[in-house]
Amino acid sequence: MLAYVFGLLAHRLRLQPLVGYLLAGIAVGPFTPGFTADASLAAELAEIGVMLLMFGVGLHFSLKDLMAVAWIAVPGAIGQIVLATLMGAGLSRVLGWSWIGGFVFGLALSVASTVVMIRALQERRILDTDRGRIAVGWLVVEDLAMVLALVLVPAAASIASGGTDVPIGRMALSLTVTLAKVTGFVAVMLVVGRRAIPWLMHHTAHTGSRELFRLAVYVIALGVAFGAAKLFGVSFALGAFFAGMVMGESDLSQRATEEAMPLRDAFAVLFFVSVGMLLDPEVFVRSPLAVLATLVIIVAGKSAVAWLIVRAFGRPNATAFTVAASLAQIGEFSFILIGLGIELDLVPPLARDLVLAGAILSIILNPLMFALLVRPTLVETPAAAPAPAPASAGHDVLVGYGRVGSWIGARLAREGRRRIVIEASDDGLERARGDGAEVVAGNAADPSILAEANLAEARRLFVTVPEAFEAGQVVQQARAANPALEILARAHSDGAVEHLQNLGADLVVQGEREIAERMIEHARAKDRRG
Numbered sequence: 427m428l429a430y431v432f433g434l435l436a437h438r439l440r441l442q443p444l445v446g447y448l449l450a451g452i453a454v455g456p457f458t459p460g461f462t463a464d465a466s467l468a469a470e471l472a473e474i475g476v477m478l479l480m481f482g483v484g485l486h487f488s489l490k491d492l493m494a495v496a497w498i499a500v501p502g503a504i505g506q507i508v509l510a511t512l513m514g515a516g517l518s519r520v521l522g523w524s525w526i527g528g529f530v531f532g533l534a535l536s537v538a539s540t541v542v543m544i545r546a547l548q549e550r551r552i553l554d555t556d557r558g559r560i561a562v563g564w565l566v567v568e569d570l571a572m573v574l575a576l577v578l579v580p581a582a583a584s585i586a587s588g589g590t591d592v593p594i595g596r597m598a599l600s601l602t603v604t605l606a607k608v609t610g611f612v613a614v615m616l617v618v619g620r621r622a623i624p625w626l627m628h629h630t631a632h633t634g635s636r637e638l639f640r641l642a643v644y645v646i647a648l649g650v651a652f653g654a655a656k657l658f659g660v661s662f663a664l665g666a667f668f669a670g671m672v673m674g675e676s677d678l679s680q681r682a683t684e685e686a687m688p689l690r691d692a693f694a695v696l697f698f699v700s701v702g703m704l705l706d707p708e709v710f711v712r713s714p715l716a717v718l719a720t721l722v723i724i725v726a727g728k729s730a731v732a733w734l735i736v737r738a739f740g741r742p743n744a745t746a747f748t749v750a751a752s753l754a755q756i757g758e759f760s761f762i763l764i765g766l767g768i769e770l771d772l773v774p775p776l777a778r779d780l781v782l783a784g785a786i787l788s789i790i791l792n793p794l795m796f797a798l799l800v801r802p803t804l805v806e807t808p809a810a811a812p813a814p815a816p817a818s819a820g821h822d823v824l825v826g827y828g829r830v831g832s833w834i835g836a837r838l839a840r841e842g843r844r845r846i847v848i849e850a851s852d853d854g855l856e857r858a859r860g861d862g863a864e865v866v867a868g869n870a871a872d873p874s875i876l877a878e879a880n881l882a883e884a885r886r887l888f889v890t891v892p893e894a895f896e897a898g899q900v901v902q903q904a905r906a907a908n909p910a911l912e913i914l915a916r917a918h919s920d921g922a923v924e925h926l927q928n929l930g931a932d933l934v935v936q937g938e939r940e941i942a943e944r945m946i947e948h949a950r951a952k953d954r955r956g
């Protein structure tokens with residue numbers, strides 16, 4: 427409830443809602459007066475959010491996608507982990523900690539948070555683009571590296587403490603076992619899971635019970651994650667990612683699954699609350715300089731390294747900046763690592779406070795990083811652009827180029843009209859380019875993206891995206907930009923029709939009602955003939 431109230435307040439103050447969620451966490455945490463919530467329960471519920479989130483990402487990912495980005499994600503993530511760890515270790519030397527402590531501290535600063543990254547990419551609709559996939563691939567590699575790190579840290583600790591009882595051989599053995607387990611998990615998923623999961627889904631779909639179907643989705647997402655963690659020592663998030671990837675291969679189950687995912691967002695919010703609960707705000711007063719240095723490493727150091735690596739691989743600036751901004755924060759893995767460091771007596775408790783403060787500040791700053799680094803737009807005019815219509819007639823703007831938008835676009839193309847398409851997914855953009863339209867890549871609800879379509883001079887706007895909230899934002903902004911613009915919008919419920927009309931749409935077409943009308947029309951025509 428507090429997360430909701432604070433989230434609303436943050437929104438009112440033009441801040442990201444997640445700032446409100448974090449504050450809600452601090453408010454119910456043990457370090458502030460008043461009510462104290464159950465921190466371990468909050469963390470467990472947040473874990474469900476992480477699993478469902480990664481499961482959802484997996485749904486949009488195929489093995490092919492993963493392989494396609496591996497050549498940059500693997501060296502990139504490893505290079506970045508090494509360099510970020512060195513920076514963290516450097517800082518910890520200044521603070522007077524041991525080398526091995528510095529190593530753990532640096533590692534903790536080197537991994538990004540799954541939740542923060544995925545939400546950021548989703549919100550800006552970059553998840554399904556080339557640069558979004560590189561960022562996700564990078565995250566997967568980081569996640570795998572951390573599984574190994576959790577094995578290596580205790581071993582390295584006992585060596586560092588002069589423990590002659592841990593021969594290098596044993597360390598190598600435990601590392602090999604871990605690697606074998608991870609490989610085993612991937613192999614099991616690709617061989618068994620790939621057959622069993624789609625089969626299970628289709629079988630369940632045929633029962634005709636929606637309840638059972640939704641249950642199957644959650645059971646597979648959480649079940650595979652749990653099995654991955656218990657049997658193979660892989661993280662929950664990675665397990666869920668693979669479950670999603672395997673399930674997403676069949677189109678039917680993917681569509682249906684997305685409908686069954688509303689729990690995801692609610693639990694992801696709890697992630698931020700649970701992070702807030704861990705923070706002791708006193709650290710800002712006690713060691714402000716150390717907090718600042720930690721923050722600089724996370725926000726500036728890590729993103730600079732990521733940017734350099736992506737550029738070194740010959741990728742464009744837009745990709746490099748997206749990856750850099752995505753990784754300029756830390757989260758769940760950092761807490762686990764630093765907790766381990768404290769347990770093994772490698773770092774003082776201050777290290778945890780620094781990691782937590784760094785995490786919270788970097789999460790709060792993350793939207794700013796995106797605003798600064800990621801230019802959301804990418805406008806191109808095709809080589810074979812049709813002759814522009816006379817300026818007085820204005821151009822047409824299409825928002826969304828999927829099943830609905832591409833039909834309209836093809837018609838307009840035949841009429842030789844100038845079209846600007848705003849689309850978020852690479853597939854849709856590809857289609858629009860193929861049809862000879864000018865394209866703007868990104869989330870149309872984002873004012874800076876919408877501005878690229880030059881609505882003030884447009885003749886007509888087709889809002890063909892299915893989601894009523896986003897469509898509403900587009901309609902509202904468009905109406906403000908051009909009172910004379912003709913706005914046609916798509917809806918899927920009576921509520922959405924009313925919403926869009928109130929915001930200024932001239933025509934709102936309710937998809938389901940049109941389907942019904944056509945069916946009735948057909949039946950009537952048959953009756954008349956019969």
Ligand code: AMP
Nearest residue numbers: 826828829830849850851854869870891
């Ligand atoms: P369909 O439902 O097949 O007509 O597809 C809708 C299309 O709209 C898809 O290609 C989506 O990628 C695209 N889309 C959905 N929401 C947005 C948005 N907010 N901004 C830009 N494109 C969007």
